[in-house]
Amino acid sequence: MAHRIEHKPAENRFEIHVDDALAGYADYTVIGGVRDFDHTVTDPAFRGQGLAGKLVAAALDASRADGISIATSCSYVEKFVEQNPEYKDLLAA
Structure with a gap:
């Protein structure tokens, strides 16, 4: 199965597609x-x-x-950052 990831800034969302099907998404809000x-x-x-x-x-x-x-209001993203410390520098102070 081929997958592709798209950023949809107008929708504040990243999507992952498998073949032509939407398999998942990560929504975000921009604050400050x-x-x-x-x-x-x-x-x-x-x-x-x-x-x-x-x-x-x-x-x-x-x-x-x-x-x-x-910021990681989503528990999955929070856990992902904890398990992948190379992303900790992205966390807002």
């Missing part, structure tokens, strides 16, 4: 220049394939490339 990831969802049909981790990693990499700090 901080991208607060507040909701991550994986469609039940695509769970257990590591797609959420790929999606969040891509979203955090894009945030770094954009020079934007993050």
